[in-house]
Amino acid sequence: MREELYKGINFENDQKKLKWLQNEYCEKNIADLIKMRISAFLASIELIENKSKMVKLDNIEKAISQDIKKMLLVTKKVKDYAIGHQGNPLFVENENGEAELFYDEEKDSIQIYMEYFIYKYRVIVEYVVKILDKVIHMDESAYKKNNSKKHIGEYERTNVKLEYIRKLIQKYSSEQIDLEWFDEVRKVRNKLVHEGASCMIFYNGNEPLFQVYNLEVDDLFMPEEFLSNGNVISCKYFIAVTVSYLIYFVDTIFQILKNVNDDKKFVWSECKLNYKVVESEFEKGLDFIDKMYGISSFIPIYQKSLFEMIEQYLD
Secondary structure (H helix, E strand, O other): OOOOOOOOOOHHHHHHHHHHHHHHHOOOOHHHHHHHHHHHHHHOEEEOOOHHHHHHHOOHHHHHHHHHHHHHHHHHHHHHHHOOOOOOOEEEEOOOOOEEEEEOHHHHHHHHHHHHHHHHHHHHHHHHHHHHHHHEEEOHHHHHHHOOOOOOOHHHHHHHHHHHHHHHHHHHOOOOOOOHHHHHHHHHHHHHHHOOOEEEEEEEOOEEEEEEEOOOOOEOOOOHHHEEOOOEEEHHHHHHHHHHHHHHHHHHHHHHHHHOOOOOOOOEOOEEEOEEEOOOOHHHHHHHHHHHHOHHHOOOHHHHHHHHHHHHHOO
């Protein structure tokens, strides 16, 4: 049965990203194709400043790929729970002689999976930011002078470079993306990891819902377009939309970065591109191996769960 969704202010953009992911990746292995695209980009560039920093990017595309796979495994677990693969809940008798739910293994597992999903989501963004930090050069002296600052922290530096990327996307892509969303995930992830917050699971029939609460039981995570029953969030819709945004973001920026490397005039807030494309046979080799062995076309069963979710939510 199709779930009734609250259509928030981003619903139209959410639908575009869901359709984009379905069109571009439904018949591709998401994790492996993203890995190949990042590998090809890194193999074809040479940094202009701080060339030694390229060494720190070794194997980063492998880490991104494996964490995407882990997120998609969570997707399957949540979907399985939603279609009725619940375990046997344990009831105890309360002081009034009534049966009271004491422990539901599957429900408690979904709580852990959702927390893990949010954590891994943010980790993937951090990996991508590590790459962006190397391939975008920021004239920090000029930035501090122009903004009357004596010091720039890592958080501010990252946000300036992310805004530069957003400007690139605005210029070279027909579809836009709100990067503030990633910062919201960062805040919630930090609350979960460092401040004792918890992801609580509810359900409407077999539909799993969640909300993140701090130790004072205050709501922490309430983007309007995900709300169901007032102040809880659909696990499945949240996963489908946020994965779509993440893959669109990663796919788009690396295609743009590869194609606009010669745009030396594009400078924003003392930032500019810090690399040049060099001759490399690596990408051709990747394409040959992919065509021979169909690496990016092998669809794991856990990925199929994601596109079944997406199909459910497309208008």
